[in-house]
Amino acid sequence: MKRRNALLTTNALVSAALVAALLVGLNYLVTEHHVRWDLTATREHSLSPQTIKVLRTLPGPIQAVAFPGSDSVQTYRQLLATYQYYNKDFQYRIVDPDRDPAQAQKYKVTSYGQIVLQRGAASYTVDDGSEEALTNGILHVLATSKKTVYVLQGEGEPGVDDFTRNGMGSAKQALTSKGFDVKALALIQTGQIPADAAAVIVPAPTTDLLPQETAALTRYYEGGGKLLVMVDPQTPAGVRAWLATAFHVGAPGGVVIDPVSRLLGGDVRVPIATQYPPSDVTQNFSLATAFPLATPLVPNVKTPGVTVTPMVKSSDASYVKVNTATEDLRFQQGTDVKGPAVLAVEVSPNPSSGSSPASAPAKGAPAAPPAPKGSAAIFGNSAFIRNTYIGLVGNRDLFTSAVAWLTQSGNLVSIAPRATPFDPFLITGAEGRYLFVGSVIALPLLLLVAGGSIYLQRRAL
Helix, strand or coil: CCCHHHHHHHHHHHHHHHHHHHHHHHHHHHHCCCCCCCCCCCCCCCHHHHHHHHHHCCCEEEEEEEECCCCCCHHHHHHHHHHHHHHHHHEEEECCCCCCCCHHHHCCCCCCEEEEEECCCCEEEEEECHHHHHHHHHHHCCCCCEEEEECCCCCCCCCCCCCCCCCHHHHHHHHHCCCCEEEECCCHHHCCCCECCCCCEEEEECCCCEEEEEEEEHHHHHHHCEEEECCCCCHHHHHHHHHHHHEEEEEEEEEEECCCCCCCCCCCCCEEECCCCCCCCCCCCCCCCCCCCCCCCCECCCCCCCCEEEEEEEECCCCECCCCCCCCCHHHHHEEEEECCCCEEEECCCCCCCCHHHHHHCCCCCCCCCCCCCCEECCCCCCCCCCCCCCCCCCCHHHHHHHHHHHHHCCCCCCCCCCCCCCCCCCCCCHHHHHHHHHHHHHHHHHHHHHHHHHHHHHHH
């Protein structure tokens, strides 16, 4: 009897140990190899194949610090948790910028919704919680070296470290918050573009560039360099001529007037742009932008060897005031030019153009010069990035988007936003009557009859 009890006890202990080991093993498998299923019609809780590929090839840990608004905390948490699901090296935490302003100040956060990505000493600030912005931010922070952007100085351009009204210190801060290293470039002294230049900004010189300066910028652009050039109504003729010859973009002069402008007290000399023709810079860009005292651009879209694409236009109600000396800003028939006016263009290489045998020069004719290998973003305004105006509507975002396109256009991914389909449930009049009778009359009556029957049966016992 005792032996039998001992065997039963041993059997019970072994069974309990096996069950415990099984539970521990299952818990480990669930923790380390958890699986999720997205059963939504548009897979709105899943990531795109481009993002999954980026996450599965992460070379090391990346820390994301998110600063969402109070109404979007759950959305950000769900997005970041989904990123972490595909790679545990993606770590994240969510900070309330109102309850912890010290953290917001530490990470130089300027608005709700920003996400700061860190990998070692490298950092990058994402402006919103979309999958496309976050994945491109990861690609940026994974860059092995910090990209350096040079700003031309010495010809009357706004100061890169100047925080007065007309300086561009805030524009520099916008780029440094994105992970760029921004330096001044005195081309008049050096005579050449530094080898580490990821892009060069030419912010509306007020005096003509010297021949050696334009030559250096042109060599840099033709050899594959990236330029962001800005002109104003008062930009010297020499700079305008350089735009026409090097980039095939004319700047004939004049001021863009927008009668429907409602910014800055309704100043009609501040055109508001909401029209963005398809381009790499303004892809998925929907914010309005303001360009105080802008001058129109005239792109030659049929230039061989390059693709010249308008990327910002003024409103249909705008027009170009040709005589900038007059104080009468009303439209003058026969003199002024009706809008919309092109306010910005992007110029990119098009190697396929002119490469076919049919386009080869005739025998004995001089060979056409090789097409430039670089890219350029050209704006008919420099005020939109100055300290006074860069905070208006989408100006900062447009500026940083242009620099991002110039410096890393080959790495960016495009991810279309997912939209939840509207799938209404429609019923006919007859179906509606059946539902009413069944749910409002038949079902309650059936329950009443069943309850009464049970009551009578129990009472008869």
